[in-house]
Amino acid sequence: MSLLTDELVNLYNIIAPSLLQTIYMVFFSTLFSVLIGAPLGIILVITREGNIWEKPRLNNILGFIINMARSVPFIILMIAIFPLSRLIVGTTIGTTAAIVPLALSATPFVARVIENSLLEVDWGIIEASLSMGASIPQIIFKVLLPEARSSLVLGITLTIINIIGYSAMAGAIGGGGLGDLAIRYGYMRFQTDVLIATIVILVLLVQAIQSAGNYIATILNKK
Structure with missing residues (x-):
């Protein structure tokens, strides 16, 4: 029994620091990718043909750039941006350095997730807001984002799970x-x-995050 206990303690001492490193990487990578990707996703929606800020050329260029970024495998991206990681955090090795490629690789994914969630909002609600004189920022922050909040939570949950795999x-x-x-x-x-x-x-980490995301999305959907 003592031997088994010692083995479990040793296993814990080995795994615990690595688990904390993974949580650290995933948290900040998710934060930065959402901060960058969410505005891109919003722009993709409102600049579509027939939408509230119609800019087809900007939409096509931005969509092309995002698609190109999504097509680069993560391992290749991580190696390719070593100079950028060194410039930002001073090194290319370690958990902090890994946040840079993790965030960049997840950003185009977040942009598409946000875009798809916002496109689910009923156009009739947007038209009603326009008829009442709502401005573009008001439509974005008081109509689109609130109406899509449940779908947005599920999308961000999926993003977190993907970042765990990348990490x-x-x-x-x-x-x-x-x-x-x-x-x-x-x-x-x-x-x-x-x-x-x-x-x-x-596996347990992914299951816990997915369950939490589903629960929060369900609550928001009821509201």
Whole structure:
């Protein structure tokens, strides 16, 4: 029993710091990707042909750039922007450095998620707001975003789950977190218990985030 307890304590001491690193990376990557991607998604919607700020050329250019950004695999993107990571955080290795490519890779995904959520809003509500003299900012912040809040929560939940997957891949090239732990201990040192524990934690983390997102979306939808 004492031996088993010691093994569990050692396993906890190995996994706990990596779990905190993953949460740190995912939280700030999600925050920055939403801060950048949400305005892009809004612009994609309002500049569509026939929408409240019709700018087809701007819409096409922005859509093309976002599609190009989404087509770059994360591992390639992470390596390609090493100079940018070094410029922003002073290094290309570690959890803080990994936030830069994680946020950039998730930004175009967030933009499309926001766009799709806002496009679900009934056009009749927008027309009614326009007829009452609402300005573009008022329509965005008092009509589009409130009406799409449930869908937006589900979209951001999906974004967080995708970033968790990206963060695991970031561990392959010095990003830290659970992915790095699985490679260093589970793969290189053949410690199957660490590998299995890492997988279980990632599964539980994703399940918890998805359940929380579904619950919040349901509450907002009822309101």
